[in-house]
Amino acid sequence: MLTLLTSMYMMVRTFSSQAEPIRVLVTGAAGQIAYSLLYSIAKGDVFGKDQPIILVLLDIPPMLPVVDGVVMELQDCALPLLREVIPTADEAVGFKDLDAAILVGSMPRREGMERKDLLKANVAIFKAQGGALEKYAKKTVKVLVVGNPANTNCLIAAKSAPSIPKENFSCLTRLDHNRASSQVAMRCGVSSDSVKNVIIWGNHSSTQYPDVHHAKVNVNGAEMGAYDAVKDDAWLHGDFISTVQLRGAAVIKARKLSSAMSAAKAICDHMRDIWFGTKEGEFISMGVYAAGNSYGIAEDLIYSFPIQIKNKTWKIVDGLSINDFSRAKMDATAAELVEERDTALDFLSQ
């Protein structure tokens, strides 16, 4: 019996090691987030330990010598899943036949800026890259927008690729989600995986609303609501929210560069959940197209919601109770997104 099971296992292993490689694009490949991200993708942390990968690395022409250095390092890692690395500045090459696109490449903010101050510099990039997805990528491609302001850039990319379903586009708010889980875990003296179902509502900006009304914390084996575990409503309504909202700025102030290691980790968490689904009974946060949501959020936005994923398809978790405190914060961040969208469309029409 054991021999039979062992040979069946070997057959499955052999079959899966012959899987067709998937084609994964990372833009901004010469930048600091990409440098923290590429190793995890290439070694199988995101798309699976049996999934061969062709990595396409796109950056602007002057950065190609730097990308060449990254290619050399990836080769020197001797990673068995990495079948090919393609450095390029050409969209026709970069966006061809993609299974997944992680759009990082854009300008980061510096100390004293809000993320929406990047709109003018960055939104044109996402319009062009949406157009390139439309022209060259598979219609099934999963697109994750990281470059700031991430929600609005994602909306513009999706609008520029009308033949790819809007559901295939999402933006990164997982870093905010991880920040919120970690703050609660530290406050309760538990590990970060003892906290689940925090929610980031809205924009990846200082108006985002980190909400723990539906979060659970496992304290010494007993699962309880976050409010009962933390036992400090004033902190949860005050410093907790502002710490998460302003964490990106705090990292920039300290490092003089924006978050990169934690952003790369969040990108891996986000994409892995798209590929393999969320855990039973758990939800995560990501920015998705708001059409058809049951929370009264304007439809034509990319807004961060509580999300569950199965078979590579996400759905917004419906029916969570929303009190007046939460309602006001959810609406404020939606209003900022409407303003950003209208400004972006204005820039693009000039």
Ligand SMILES: NC(=O)C1=CN([C@@H]2O[C@H](COP(=O)(O)OP(=O)(O)OC[C@H]3O[C@@H](n4cnc5c(N)ncnc54)[C@H](O)[C@@H]3O)[C@@H](O)[C@H]2O)C=CC1
């Ligand atoms: N959504 C999120 O949670 C987070 C978003 N970010 C954002 O990610 C972006 C990248 O950040 P970093 O890697 O730290 O910046 P970086 O400046 O280190 O790297 C950006 C790279 O993008 C490249 N680039 C610029 N225009 C491009 C284009 N049209 N096509 C391809 N590549 C292009 C640059 O040449 C550079 O190599 C920034 O917009 C930053 O604000 C950063 C952290 C978290």
Ligand SMILES: O=C([O-])CC(=O)C(=O)O
């Ligand atoms: O704050 C920034 O500019 C970078 C970022 O998005 C983050 O760290 O969340």
